[in-house]
Amino acid sequence: MFEKFRKKSVVSESSQLETLREVLRRNPEDNDLAKVFPQVMPLSAVSSAWPGPIERLGDLPFGVSWALADPQNYFRYVSWDMSRKWEASGTNWRGLAMENLTELSRRYPYAGSKKGADGRPFVLSLLNEDSMGPSRLLVPGLFQDLFGDDYIVAIPERTCGVAYRNGLVGEEALLANDLIDGCFKVGTEPMSNERFDPKRFWVL
Known part of the structure; x- marks a missing residue:
């Protein structure tokens, strides 16, 4: 029943962060807000080293960040540049992300x-x-x-x-x-x- 979750070797957190920064630098900006969703994260990810918006989820032992998703389940996390651009235009992108999640969740x-x-x-x-x-x-x-x-x-x-x-x-x-x-x-x-x-x- 749990075969999907069998433990694998996990890349160090510092290596994961560096990879994430490189992906954010390399990939073109995608401003399709219909693809943005909040993501529950490990609390250990909540730090100033994270290259985008992230915060503790209330008083829970989890964090929350935001990411753009595509049909292949590839997630590209929202960067500081992306969030600043949306906010400068007056877009409530976090509210839109919750609307996207709510619509998806009610369907499935x-x-x-x-x-x-x-x-x-x-x-x-x-x-x-x-x-x-x-x-x-x-x-x-x-x-x-x-x-x-x-x-x-x-x-x-x-x-x-x-x-x-x-x-x-x-x-x-x-x-x-x-x-x-x-x-x-x-x-x-x-x-x-x-x-x-x-x-x-x-x-x-």
């Missing part, structure tokens, strides 16, 4: 689910093909139709989010916990095995 909210004996989903896998599963947790109330106001979320791996109904017991609780702990344990880029109130993500 989750990748998979497991239903209980009552026929209702009790856990959702946010392992979406667009690699923005965890970012969907930024959309207020996205899963309230399924879970009401009482549910829990997690981001065990950089490309994998989980949402599940609060108060699970027995096999349902075991499955939800195994999904989170398994992704965190074998993931290429583990994030956190903590569980959170979804409202803590609704800060953008």
